Amino acid sequence: xxxxxxxxxxxxxxxxxxxxxxxxxxxxxxxxxxxxxxxxxxxxxxxxxxxxxxxxxxxxxxxxxxxxxxxxxxxxxxxxxxxxxxxxxxxxxxxxxxxxxxxxxxxxxxxxxxxxxxxxxxxxxxxxxxxxxxxxxxxxxxxxxxxxxxxx
Amino acid sequence: xxxxxxxxxxxxxxxxxxxxxxxxxxxxxxxxxxxxxxxxxxxxxxxxxxxxxxxxxxxxxxxxxxxxxxxxxxxxxxxxxxxxxxxxxxxxxxxxxxxxxxxxxxxxxxxxxxxxxxxxxxxxxxxxxxxxxxxxxxxxxxxxxxxxxxxx
DNA sequence: CTTTTTAGTTAAGAGCGCTTAACTTTATAT
DNA sequence: ATATAAAGTTAAGCGCTCTTAACTAAAAAG
Numbered sequence: 001x002x003x004x005x006x007x008x009x010x011x012x013x014x015x016x017x018x019x020x021x022x023x024x025x026x027x028x029x030x031x032x033x034x035x036x037x038x039x040x041x042x043x044x045x046x047x048x049x050x051x052x053x054x055x056x057x058x059x060x061x062x063x064x065x066x067x068x069x070x071x072x073x074x075x076x077x078x079x080x081x082x083x084x085x086x087x088x089x090x091x092x093x094x095x096x097x098x099x100x101x102x103x104x105x106x107x108x109x110x111x112x113x114x115x116x117x118x119x120x121x122x123x124x125x126x127x128x129x130x131x132x133x134x135x136x137x138x139x140x141x142x143x144x145x146x147x148x149x150x151x152x
Numbered sequence: 153x154x155x156x157x158x159x160x161x162x163x164x165x166x167x168x169x170x171x172x173x174x175x176x177x178x179x180x181x182x183x184x185x186x187x188x189x190x191x192x193x194x195x196x197x198x199x200x201x202x203x204x205x206x207x208x209x210x211x212x213x214x215x216x217x218x219x220x221x222x223x224x225x226x227x228x229x230x231x232x233x234x235x236x237x238x239x240x241x242x243x244x245x246x247x248x249x250x251x252x253x254x255x256x257x258x259x260x261x262x263x264x265x266x267x268x269x270x271x272x273x274x275x276x277x278x279x280x281x282x283x284x285x286x287x288x289x290x291x292x293x294x295x296x297x298x299x300x301x302x303x304x
Numbered sequence: 305c306t307t308t309t310t311a312g313t314t315a316a317g318a319g320c321g322c323t324t325a326a327c328t329t330t331a332t333a334t
Numbered sequence: 335a336t337a338t339a340a341a342g343t344t345a346a347g348c349g350c351t352c353t354t355a356a357c358t359a360a361a362a363a364g
Contacts, residue, residue, distance in 0.1 A: 008282035134286030
């Protein structure tokens with residue numbers, strides 16, 4: 001078996017394992033807090049972008065601006081999002097996470113990492129080193145690829 | 153920085169990258185086919201388990217048997233699932249993927265792997281080898297952990 | 305300065321997914 | 335043999351998300 005076939009197999013298997021695992025955990029956690037997945041995805045997006053307009057969200061989620069506006073309204077009502085007028089463009093809104101919203105997202109990330117940390121702990125020291133190096137290579141490669149895709 | 157801190161950081165970053173990426177792609181793909189995420193999760197579960205009862209699904213999804221029954225009914229109507237009586241217990245049903253359902257799931261997996269393969273291709277040969285070894289270590293560790301959790 | 309475009313909101317209505325409750329049928333326990 | 339438990343279905347009802355359509359207000363274009 002060539003290297004490129006081997007790594008493809010290894011990577012596929014690993015991605016399969018993690019996504020299956022983390023998606024399941026994520027869905028359960030969000031549900032246990034009483035939020036829907038669309039709500040959660042919007043919070044996630046605001047978390048990554050720090051600040052969003054309604055139209056940013058509607059584009060990213062691939063829903064209409066009306067739908068985005070309505071869901072944001074609910075999240076503002078729930079105290080998870082803050083919504084302010086953009087000083088540079090008074091038509092636009094600046095949606096940000098409230099303290100409560102940030103807390104929720106960070107807890108969900110921590111939840112996801114409990115499994116990761118368990119996995120880490122189960123490895124011997126030299127295996128840890130090997131794995132660590134390899135993952136940094138991958139993360140870097142993924143980042144590069146993402147950037148290339150954004151500017152084709 | 154100790155090895156265990158370093159690997160934890162690397163692993164967290166990598167998991168963060170992949171889940172963010174694959175969840176987004178998955179949601180978009182499923183939606184583009186006109187299916188909901190709950191429907192998709194049920195199909196996924198049947199795909200992994202090969203065969204399921206209604207109660208297996210309701211447990212795994214953490215919904216009532218009524219909800220599972222209703223969603224399965226819709227998926228049977230859509231021709232994605234087959235539902236047969238269990239010959240050993242005539243109360244129970246055996247839910248399996250139809251050819252159409254299996255095709256849908258396998259396409260979604262292939263879709264997810266397009267990114268993985270791009271990533272693979274972007275690495276040099278010696279990096280590929282390093283990464284491949286490391287991922288096998290991780291996949292193995294994850295499997296071991298999963299088994300331990302099932303029998304505590 | 306008027307016209308057009310852009311950002312967002314609101315309302316009506318359709319479709320899902322979920323729950324509870326009542327029910328049927330089959331298996332298990334006593 | 336009878337009572338109880340288990341597997342699944344069905345129906346009513348609620349809340350959510352989404353869409354279209356009509357609207358307001360501000361920015362950009364002409």
